[in-house]
Amino acid sequence: MFLVLAVAWSLLVGVLRWMAAHPWVPVVLLLALATAGGVWVHRRRETARWDRVRQQGLRYEMPQIDALHHRQFEEAVRDLMRRDGCPEATQVGGAGDNGADVKATDPFGRLWVIQCKHRSAGLAGSAVGTPDLHVLNGTGRPVHHGDVVVLVTNGRFTTKAVAFARSQRLHLVDRHLLARWAAGSTPLWELLSALPSPRRPSPGS
Numbered sequence: 104m105f106l107v108l109a110v111a112w113s114l115l116v117g118v119l120r121w122m123a124a125h126p127w128v129p130v131v132l133l134l135a136l137a138t139a140g141g142v143w144v145h146r147r148r149e150t151a152r153w154d155r156v157r158q159q160g161l162r163y164e165m166p167q168i169d170a171l172h173h174r175q176f177e178e179a180v181r182d183l184m185r186r187d188g189c190p191e192a193t194q195v196g197g198a199g200d201n202g203a204d205v206k207a208t209d210p211f212g213r214l215w216v217i218q219c220k221h222r223s224a225g226l227a228g229s230a231v232g233t234p235d236l237h238v239l240n241g242t243g244r245p246v247h248h249g250d251v252v253v254l255v256t257n258g259r260f261t262t263k264a265v266a267f268a269r270s271q272r273l274h275l276v277d278r279h280l281l282a283r284w285a286a287g288s289t290p291l292w293e294l295l296s297a298l299p300s301p302r303r304p305s306p307g308s
Contacts, residue, residue, distance in 0.1 A: 162286055165278070165281075165285075168257050168285060169222075171221065172221075178194050180204070183291070187291060189208060192205060193205070202239045202246075202247075203243070203249075211301030213250040213298070213301060215253060216242075218235065218253070218254045218255070221257060222257055222258035225258060230260055230261045231256050231258060232263065236254060236271070237267075252274065253274040253276060259278060274297075
């Protein structure tokens with residue numbers, strides 16, 4: 104043990120003497136570290152800036168959406184909510200999601216709980232019926248505490264589903280409304296009616 108400590112001390116003394124004889128080395132190392140740190144910070148900021156630009160200009164055409172996997176569809180809905188001004192929108196769908204695939208808080212402080220139903224055949228696929236809405240209605244507010252509870256599909260809804268949603272204050276986004284939302288730049292809350300009151304003033308007011 105003593106030998107190890109002696110060797111370590113000898114090495115430390117040697118390094119200190121070498122650095123004393125070459126005082127410019129620590130300065131160069133510090134400058135290199137500072138430069139590397141500055142480059143890293145700059146790249147992070149540029150990446151974040153371009154992510155914002157990409158999100159703000161995000162557009163989808165319906166053939167693109169139809170070609171998505173159902174998980175990718177959830178991610179697309181999440182990204183559209185981010186584009187609209189919900190930077191913390193998250194994709195939460197999966198096992199045990201309790202009927203929520205995407206959650207987002209809009210600029211007015213309202214929590215959105217969104218369930219996504221993707222149909223690879225679009226309008227030709229099976230219509231979304233009341234069973235899916237029963238699940239969403241049972242968890243959207245009681246479990247997730249959502250202010251705005253939405254079901255989004257690239258397909259269609261049954262007549263009974265539309266009536267049930269209206270009676271339970273659930274919001275439906277069918278293929279036609281999704282096309283307007285995804286291909287445009289209007290936030291979803293401006294395309295839907297009968298939304299709850301904002302929790303806070305609108306930005307810039």
